[in-house]
Amino acid sequence: MFASDLDTTIEFLKGVGPKRAEILQKELGIYTYADLLGCYPFRYIDRTRFYKINELDADLPYVQILGRITGKETIGEKHKKRIVARLTDETGTIELVWFQSLKWVDENVMRGKVYIAFGKPTVFNSSYSISHPEMESYPRPATLTGNLTLQPVYNSTEKLKKFSLDSKGIQKMQALVIEQCLQEIRETIPAYILDKYRMVNRKEALLNIHFPKDTIALQNAQRRLKFEELFFIQLQLLSNKQFRELKFKGHLFSTVGKRVNTFYKDILPFELTGAQKRVIKEIRLDTQRGIQMNRLVQGDVGSGKTVVALMSMLLANDNGYQACMMAPTEILARQHYHSIASLLDGRLIKVDILTGNTTKKQRILLHQQLEAGEIDILVGTHALIEDKVVFKNLGLVVIDEQHRFGVEQRAKLWRKNSTPPHILVMTATPIPRTLAMTLYGDLDVSMIDELPAGRKPIETKHLVEGQRLRMFGFMKTEIAKGRQVYVVYPLIKESEKLDLLHLEAGIEQMRYQFPLPDFQISIVHGQMPNKDKQYEMQRFIDGQTQIMVATTVIEVGVNVPNASVMIIENAERFGLSQLHQLRGRVGRGAEQSFCILMSGEKLSREGRKRLETMVMTNNGFEISEIDLELRGPGDLSGTMQSGVLDLKLADLxxxxxxxxxxxxxxxxxxxxxxxxxxxxxxxxxxxxxxKSRGIALDKIS
Structure with missing residues (x-):
């Protein structure tokens, strides 16, 4: 994208050398001149305003003062040595203090000369001073870096500063690169697109992002470079989609046959929502186009994604193909298996399950039946991708919570048939629209944005530590009605750093409030062996225990319609998406369900906003938009799909x-x-x- 001069290693830029190059690589990922130009300022300081000394206020972040050095002296010895200068204008005098770079100050800050001093004013002994101010002689020299009205501020680190690579040092490097290579900067966006959106060219944009001549030039540069970032992400995603559609033919599901019709008309025990019907129709149309389907189905907890997946798999079966459904955990896989088996009531097709705990004897039989085409739908975990698992004719793959799987794991499913199967990805984590466009921009997106009829909204309350006895009383009332309760903690053991009510202390408290034999408690956390975890969860599912005390391992995968209360301890420590997922563990039966958010009395502004949002709405899509505002795209994308978002400037x-x-x-x-x-x-x-070199059948977005 850049000319060869910009590919020059940063080591060869004047004043850098091997040691500075090494630290720039480690700290900022800057290897070449082009990398340096792509390291944009994160803010700008307005250098157009000059303050008078009698206007100073300690609350001002930065000030710029024009004055004459009327005194300068060196005070102290060794590590206490410092230089103190007095800067005077017509309204008063301020002290300038340096503890470092004393040789430079001694040689360059001269008594009697006029300077522009820039820095943060502080008050000491009722007088104002500035420590380590930036100094420029006056009048400013008419150079690229000296005529700044908007001064760029670059990210730096303590390690970089030891090499004099603070913001000012990086700014000087940028000036050198631009002076050497400005004419070598090549355009990356076709002229007709620049004309359409009236955008500046790349050369002008890069010059004004680093050294803006005024506010309008800066805004034009930012808009151009933000567009460029987002445009090339979309180009990559949609070209992947285009590549798949041109390269890979898809199975034709031309028939809606006996299985789909019988299930829909005679077996399905409830009416589908309008949203479910719409999404099934979209899948139906996809599978008639003769190209491979890649569709993401977003749906809130309890919106009915499993039924949509089942009807899609029955459509595959009606057309002579097998289908499989892969879940990230055994608990979730078993939940899907039991839901599907229960809905089908042993009719129409053969469904089986394969997990890490399937015995060798069961596996041998299952492999034989699968290869013979006797199993129509196989539900499972990562075990599905093992080389020994061979389908007779795999036509549809359903992947639940796909961000929990690696690209190579998903690719192994794709390769289990000579013609790539259709891919249906499901997530119960509602994704903000802008994030979906960037993370899953090469997938067609469907939304199940409607809950089944008769489902009562979960009532959410926020209680503080002083209301704990009220919370215990409410738990006892619900248990007396025959209901069950989840209590979720963020930690297993006490942390010296985090003063949280942890799981072990919580269990002691529970046992005191809910003594045996009247109350039974299940305990589940991530450090337990899977066998013990499964046993405790099963006891709760079977109704043998009334309370499940757990860490967030129950965020996904436990479906207990009789559980009507979710209590989340230290709720302010959880992200919005996680709080919403945890709340979704209740509200699965016909009874009114409740979520109680327990927190300390003191909350940060962001923590309070999260808890207020949870109390205000049950809508996962609304919550996801607020979560994006609070956390930013980086945190959210990290939990979904790594390596797609690398935004330096754009903000979703x-x-x-x-x-x-x-x-x-x-x-x-x-x-x-x-x-x-x-x-x-x-x-x-x-x-x-x-970008597409190397794309083959293992490319699943």
């Missing part, structure tokens, strides 16, 4: 319009030029070819 919350423009532009390009063969798209063709 603030820049939704730019993202939509970028995505729409890419969609239009592929509609008009599917193979990017037109001359005006040559730049884009080079980018796609570079």
């Amino acid at each position: 919350v603030k820049d939704q319009q730019i993202l939509q423009e970028a995505r729409n532009t890419v969609i239009e390009i592929f509609q008009q030029d599917p193979t990017l063969s037109l001359p005006e798209n040559a730049l884009l063709k080079r980018f796609v070819d570079k």
Whole structure:
């Protein structure tokens, strides 16, 4: 994308050398001149305003003062040595103090000369001073770096500062690269797109992101570079989709046969919601196009994704194909298996399950039946991807919570048939619209945004530590009605750093409040052996225990309709998405369910906002948008799919319009030029070819 000069190793930039190059690589990932140019300022300081000394206020973040050095002296010895200078204007005098770089200050800050001093004012002994101010002689020299009205501020670290690579040091490096290589910067976006959105060229954008001549130039540069970031993410995602559609033919599910019709008309014990019907129709149309389906189904907890998946798998069976469903944990796999088996009531097809705990004898029989085509639907965990698992004719793969699987794991399922099976991805974690466009932009997205009829909204309350006895009383009332209760803790053992009510202390408290033999408690946490965990969960599922005390291992995978109360301890320590997932463990039966968020009295502004949001709404999609605002895309994407979002400048919350423009532009390009063969798209063709090298059947987004 860049000319060869910009590919020069950063070591060879004047003043850098091997040691500084090494620390730049480790701390900021800067290896070349191009990498340095791509290291953008994170904010700017307005250097147009000059303060008078009598206007100073200790609350001001930074000030710029024009004055004359009227005195300078060196005070103290050895490590206590410092230089103190007095800067005077017509309204007063301020002290400037340096503890480091004393040789430079001694040689460059001269008594009697006029300077611009810039820094943070502080009060000491009723007088103002500035420690380690930036100093510029006045008048400023007319150079690229000296004429700044908006001063860029770059990220630095303590290690970088030891090599004089603070923000000012990085700024000087940027100036050198731009002065040497400005003419070598090549355009990356076709001219017709720049014209359409009236964007500046890349050269002008990079110059003004680092050294903006004014606010308007900075805004134009930011908009151009944000668009570029989002545009190339969309181009990569949608070119992957285009590649699949052109390269891989999909199984044709042309028949809606006996299995789908009988299940829908005679077996299904409830009416599908409008949202479920809409999504099933979208899947039906996908599987008639003759190309491989790649669809993401988002649905809140309890919205009925399993039924949608089952009807899709029955559609595959009606057309002579097998289907499988892969879940990230054995608990979740067993839950899906029992849900499907219960819905089918032993009719229509043969369903089986394969997990790490399936015995050798069971496996041998299952492998034989699967290869012979006698198993129609196989539910399982990672065990499904083992080489020994061979399908006769796999037509559809359903992946639940796909972010919990690696790309290579998913790819092994794809390779289990000569023609790639259709892929249906499901998630119970509602994803903000902008994040879905960037993380899953190459998938077609369906939303089940409607809960089944008769499902009562969960009542959510926020209680503080002083209301704990009220919480215990409520638990006893619900248990007396025959209900069951979850109590979730963020930690297993006491932490010296975090003053949280941890699980072990909580169990002692529970046993005191709910003594044997009247009350039975299940205990589940991540450090238990799987066998013990399964045993304790099963006791709760079977109703043998009334209370399950657990860490977040029950976030996904436990379905107990009789459990009507979810208590989350130290709720302020959980993210919004996790709180919503935990709350979704209740509200699965016909009875009114409750979620109680326990917290300390003192809450951060963000912690309070999260708990207020939970009390205010049950809508997972609303919650996901607020979560994105609070946490930012980095944290959220990390839990979903790593390596897709590498945004240096764009913000998915603030820049939704730019993202939509970028995505729409890419969609239009592929509609008009599917193979990017037109001359005006040559730049884009080079980018796609570079990125797509190595894409083969193991590419599942």
